[in-house]
Amino acid sequence: MTKLIKSGAYAQDVYARVADDAPLPEGPVLVSLARFQKERDTLLARNTAVGIKLQASENPELLGADVNHFALIALEFPKFRDGRAFSWARMLRTRLGYTGEIRAVGDFLYDQVNYQHRVGFDAWEVPDHFTIEMFNRALTEMTNVYQPSTDGRITIRQLRAAARKS
């Protein structure tokens, strides 16, 4: 059973992970890009949510116009040092206009959660010891930010401008 934090709370993972060669079960499924590309029509014809898991090397633009068919896009961190998914999440939320769930999966650290949150992730598959308190702390260690990002947070530059006007 995976531990999931979504929209700031523990959540139930409703998606069944399906190996590329396993039969599709009933209900929501999470498949690889390879499987999706092979069985696109079948998957989209099912009357249930489809999630896709992208490897760090898989650019979300590969999904083309299909991107908004997915209720879940899981972005894999193969190793916490591999930061490509930060740019993929950003791209999904802005260029591709994706509004569904973006979930961080794989090997990432407590110390990366805040950055993930900023670029557009809204769900995290976390290890057992990872609590909601840790999650909330990770998001609040740094009060302000210098850069505009996907989260639309007010930047320090905007705060300064506002302070000058008041």
Next chain:
Amino acid sequence: MLNTLNQPLAKPRQPNMYRYDEFDAQFVNERVEQFAGQVARRLSGELTEDQFKPLRLMNGLYLQLHAYMLRIAVPYGTLSSRQMRKLAHLARTYDKGFGHFTTRTNLQFHWARLVDVPAMLRELASVEMLCIQTSGNCVRNVTADQFAGATDEEIEDPRPLCEIIRQWSSLHPEFVFLARKFKIAVGACEQDRAAMQWHDMAVQVVKNAEGRIGYLVMAGGGMGRTPYVAHVMNEFVEREDILAYLEAVLRVYNQDSRRDNIHKQRIKILINTIGPEEMRRRVAREFDELKRMGTLQLPKEELDRIAAYFKAPDFETGLSDEMPDAGPDFANWVKTNIHKHKAPGYAIATITLKTPGQIPGDASAAQMDAIADLMDQYSLGEVRVSHEQNLILPHVRKKDLPAIYAKLKELDFASPNAGLITDIIACPGLDYCDLANARSIPIAQKIAKRFEDLDRQHQIGELKIKISGCINACGHHHAGHIGILGVDKKGVEFYQLLLGGSGAEDSSIGTIMGPGFGEHEIADAVERVVNVYLAERKDGERFLDTYRRIGMEKFKAAAYQEAAAA
């Protein structure tokens, strides 16, 4: 002798440089506490060394051969006297009394203890300093021309842009886990004193045909085992678009760089694999999107607001522009270590941390304190660090130069060798660094001693020797007129010679001469190479010019012929 210099002045001078406001201060303080938490988790064993490593690296903390090394950012090389005194205090309190200025214009302490690091960071934060992103696979401390704001060669002071880049790149959520480190340099004149073309990305302030100021952006330079000089990415980026353009370059890099081979993950490899034309195309696509979104556009008020911090000081007027006469030693020092200042009666003075026999870039706590006093007394409270590991007093009155020279002599920092053969760049090498294959410091010391005679140095003229203790090239050996690379052959240190590199506006990659020389042969080999230059040079040629004209052959024959006979 030093005691007379150690008397602090009544009031340190605050130079015109960026000052933290409440937001910057809060940001740094919270970051310090965040890192203190990470240190505590490491000390308690909650974090493994493997997990702690990328976190400590993002805060400038390395684990070296003997101890932790803490690298402190000196943003674009600018320090106030108050900051310099704090560095002296840290050297005394937490290190063995020394600091080491690096080719990235940072300062390193090589003997830090992990438990002390949070306290060191708190002390640094109290003088608006930090270690954020001085290492790790993220955007590093931005460097600049060390004469910024003082030279008449520049279009404008490049430091306001540096500060804007510093803030934008600080804990940038998308770019803190890049494929590799990412170094940015900024300059504003034809002369390149910041080795710009050797950076992952460089920004040069330029004027277009209509006289409008904007930025030329280069990318893909780098040293290491595969040296490249940078390609021009865009010849003119409008001022308000510059952050969007830099973000576009980083985004392409983060998305498209290899991640499967640590030696092929710098942006130079990406650009030279897909070609600069394709890179420009990919960047342009991201840039157009970012411009359309508009969130990174830089309003003129913001540029002006930051630029106001760096406003030129009110220079005294009516000063004589004549150089004082204070004897032949002083005249020698003036010849090499003084650069023209934009204000009449003023000069830019380089203090080389390269007295022959000394460790290049090292300064003791007492020396740092004494330099802080010189800064307050003579240079409007300010000093700069250069990538050549020297310190620069940017705004001194010519009439004060003899007094400054006299005090530098007491400090053993008055070597008249800026740009000469003994003004050597060297990495810490195997004496400190666990990546190194060979020692650099003793080689630098040996060569500097060999050429100690001043008349001879001046006769040789501009000659840049750069020494690295391994292929990672922290000592810039690819960019040396004479480069030296330490290698390990079956447990014995050997030193390869490279000729013809340059880190200036005429940047070029040095060529390896051939098999390495032993520790005891290398100074002889350098001397024989220099002798070929002296015999072959035509009027006004620097070593580099002669090499470029006649090529490697004669130098190589001389270097090896006598090595074989010896």
